Amino acid sequence: MKKAYKILPVYTGDVSGFASALYELGGMLVIHDPSGCNSTYNTHDEVRWYDQEALIYISGLNDIDAITGNDGKFINDIVRAAEDMKPEFIALANSPLPYLNGTDFKGISKIVEDRTGLPCFYVKTNAMHDYTVGASEAFLAFAKKMLEPADEKIKGGINILGNTPLDHTNTGFVIPEGKTIVSDWAYKTSLEEVLKAPSAEHDLVVSSTGLAAAKYMKEAFGIPYELMGNYLDVKREKSRNYIVGEPVISGFIAARIKERYGTDFNVIAATEITDGLLSDCDRKCHGEDEIREALSDAEVIIGDPMFELISPKSAKFIRLPHFAMSGRLFRKEIPDLMRLEDYYHEP
Amino acid sequence: MPTSSEDRIRIADAEFPKPFNNGLEFNAPAHGTWNIVHIGFKIPRAHQIYICADNCMRGVVMTAAEMGELSRFSSVVLEEDDMVFAGRLEESTIEGVTDVLNSLPEVPPVVIVFPVCAHKFMGCDINFIYSKLSERFPDVKFVRGFMDPVMQKRGTTPDQRLRKAMFDIIPGGDKDGSVSVIGCDMPLSKDNDIRKLLEAQGVTVRDEAACKTLEEYYDLGKCSSVICSYPAGLLGTTAFCSRTGRPMVYMPFTFDYDAIDEALSQIGVVPVFNGRVSCERRAAGLKTLLGDSEIAIDYTAVPRPLSFARFLISHGFNLKRIYLDAMDPDEITDFEWLVSNAPDVMLCATMHVRGRRPVRPEGDQKILAVGQKAAWFEGTGYFVNIIEGGGLYGYAGIKALLGLMEDAFIVPKDTRDLIPRKGLGCCCVI
Known part of the structure; x- marks a missing residue:
């Protein structure tokens, strides 16, 4: 049954992805949820919570308000908190109960915007998807709401799109000579920096969470984008060596291994956004049983240590901890993904 | 007296038992208190199965993972189609749990099944689910857990009901005098x-x-x-x-x-000889060490924080702040005593939006905190790392806690490392 997880954890969820994506941008992020989303997020899905301020709150929805659709309390609480905490903008996220009762988040956003005078937007989530969906929707919604066309371009300027600690906990991106980073979406960055994005000449998508925003910026501002390392240009063949994880990062690593060692690895994409991100030899899997089946003939597997729990004993397993899968468990082992030599050695 | 929209209030001005308004909620990075996963694992050999959406699942499954207990934990992830089609939620729950149990190396003797808010919201027939599961697995004792925080503001909390469900499977056999x-x-x-x-x-x-x-x-x-x-x-x-x-x-x-x-x-025991005197002596010793140093306590440290506050005030300690969001109605007497005898003690909310920007004392002031939340809000390393009273009771318990305060005031702890860890006292593999 694809919905049953006998031992494997689920990936970070969409609501946490939403919060992670917008963490550093000075907004007030409100999750319309009874309880749990906040603690889950800041304990298991966020490396910055203890040390770095972000205005991320839940609504504390109760049963009566959920059943009667009492949006007034939600709106009043947001307005009061915004007056108190003075955010730069407000972003709202959904959870299962408001999703089920069809809460009108766009309408609520409009009312909040009118009452606070702050930009307010809704990020499509419902807690039933993984973090790539939530972060992707957050970047897209933010771009649509907040970006204005630039008066002039910055020569050689690039935007890094899809950079959150969920995927790139310790990654140090290497920028080609003559290029300069205009904005980083959105880790170790700021609102001021991110708002400069339309002045870039080029977008670099470093995870599937950045793809939707890249497509939007191409359409709205004429900024072309490319995937990290142009990994799809590197031809790979069918193999029994697998990299399991997020598709852009996995594809990038597979391409680097092919280039450096000539060894083929196929990507098993275990997160949700994959359209246009996989080579013919790769596949998308959903849930523990599908991933287990896909790995069943493996000779070599690269993946988060959690995947070793469902890998064949005969396969050689190369650990590549991924914060969005194993959270804090192996955080100290998470490498700089740009430094292949630190985590991959040809078997 | 109305509840306050502020994040802190003098106890003399506070409404009992709920001093603060409900509003958007902040969550401090102090996670030593137990959640339903930690509590459920108190039944040896019990297997826990959660049936919920992805984002809700993440918190519970990672709790189990950090306890090193993934082999006793499984999940059934709900998706949109489970919510939309009539009867699908029951079917997904029953078939998901069945699939999990059939795939385990051996069927566990006790299984705690956790439906969630959505099951209640959708009017899911919970009794039908359990009767079907009991039919399929007659040798399993099913414990009726619930992860429905949407109910906790007006009624009993999920952890209160979980504890009850866990006790429901304890047989009441012959009494043996224990x-x-x-x-x-x-x-x-x-x-x-x-x-x-x-x-x-x-x-x-x-x-x-x-x-x-x-x-x-x-x-x-x-x-x-x-x-x-x-x-x-x-x-x-x-x-x-x-x-x-x-x-x-x-x-x-x-x-x-x-x-x-x-x-x-x-309970039929003779009160401890010299218990009061030895507590008084210990308190006097601690007072000498602390002098007028400020103290802050929180509701997670001990089950009776107002009783603790009264003890500290009545022994001359400089208790300044009590971190809590609500008070136990059983503590009304201590509340009234504090209102009369320490009206300026501040009650400080832990969930208020301003909690994100805690106002911490400036300078090198050495503040002693009792409890993780108090430690975080005060920004101090001098704290007693304790939850739920730490298994202490009576005169021995009071003396022991005073001793822990003494130790905490002398040797600072690594707050950054300690308090984000979940489930103080549980196995923790991080």
């Missing part, structure tokens, strides 16, 4: 007068929080009387005693000498 202490997650400390004095009289004390085997857990029901030592366990303990005909004494860790003596006499 006493069972249930309801608290912290095992009885060596500095616990309940345990010390009963054992000194030759009475066997069974501790729910210390059961190592399922047999030991079931044997809790052999007792002749029951002690509930923690407020969240009261609902379940009361139900257990009502079902099995056992008398119950409620003995949360209090700092009121008379209440200690009365409670101890109720």
